Amino acid sequence: MLNFSMKRLFILCLFLVFAFQNEGISQVKNAKHVILIGFDGLGSYAIPKATMPNLKKLMESGSHTLEARTVLPSSSAVNWASMLMGAGPTAHGFTEWGSKTPEIPPYEITKYGLFPSIFSVIRDQKPTAKTAAIYTWDGIGYLIEKDAIDLVYNGEKEELNIAKAIEVIQEGETTFMFLHLSEPDGVGHNIGHDTPEYYKELEAVDIKIGKLVAAVAAAGLADETIIMLSSDHGGVEKGHGGKSLEEIYIPWVISGPGVKVNHEINDLIMTYDTGATIAWILGLDMPKSWGGKPVEDSFQSF
Structure with missing residues (x-):
């Protein structure tokens, strides 16, 4: 039979296992917050030529x-949709520039309707974690x-959205913000x-990055x-949606505790890897x- 001390230890272990299963264990030491910043139409092709010291830092x-x-x-x-949903369009169903409802029936639908x-992954597995979505479009x-x-906030103007994002950061309680x-x-x-x-506008984009950091x-x-930064597409002339590298290559940047420093990722990254990361x-x-x-190539080994 187990003595009293061993029983207490056994019960404690069961409690910890249960707690970890319901709250999740961070894979990255000290990572308590994740901020994903998405700049619409930021093509990778432009970054080497742009004056963007904050992004490059x-x-x-x-x-x-x-x-x-x-x-x-x-x-x-x-x-x-693909970035946030961890899957491609034939799985989540949103297939067009301005999709408001899935054009293809989604493979599955959560209790939240999508x-x-x-x-929803955070809400269901870490119910006490706070999340925020702040968007212009x-x-x-x-x-x-x-x-x-x-927190869902659509300030319509970028200045309002940046101010709201800084307010959320200052509160220090949000686990994930998009x-x-x-x-x-x-x-x-x-x-x-x-x-x-376009390159002049990238200088303004860089100032916004600096403010958030x-x-x-x-x-x-x-x-x-952990700060992550990416985009939905690049562009050619005044459009996008095609198959050129100028349109499909997007930046993918990650920085913070546990992340490799000054490391260029050579693995293939698809935009839906963002949600998975x-x-x-x-x-x-x-x-x-x-x-x-x-x-995982972005992170140091522990």
Whole structure:
């Protein structure tokens, strides 16, 4: 028979196992917060030529590739959905630039009404964790499981969304935040990609990156926050959606505790690997319907 001390130890072990199964164990030491920043229409082709010191510093402080790939078509709704849902369009069903409802029946639907995303994965496995979705483009609202998210904010103007994101950072309570910003896509459509005006807009984009990174540092959260940055597509002339590398190559940047420093990722990264990587960081089980894989090459070995 077990003595009293052994019984107590046994009960404690069972409690810890139960707690870990329900809350998830972070795969990355000290990673308590994940921020995913998505810039609409930010093509990888432009970054080497652009004046973007804050982005390039973020790349140097972590791991990156400029050859991550979109799904097809290389346009907005289908790719934002894929990024957050850990799977491609034939699984989640959103297939077009402005999809508001799935054009293909999703492989599965959660109790929140859509194909499972990183938001419902967090809500179901870490019910006490706080999440936030802040976005500029109205189309994002059709792609997220709003009932699974603590804060949903559509400020319409980028300045309002950045201010709200900084407010969330300062509170220091949110486990995962997705921030969507609409530029440089507007300049790409109205004036053109790979134009002087597009590169000028990238300087403004870089200032926004600097503000967000500085907010994390000012809140004293730099040592426990992973910042990820990516895009939905690039572009050619005034459009996108095609099969050229200028359209399908997107940046994929990650920096923070446990991330390799000044590391260029050579593995293939698809945009739906983003959701899988976030789930992996937070120690969560991925839905079987997800096709994404965590980008483990970004992280140090422990």
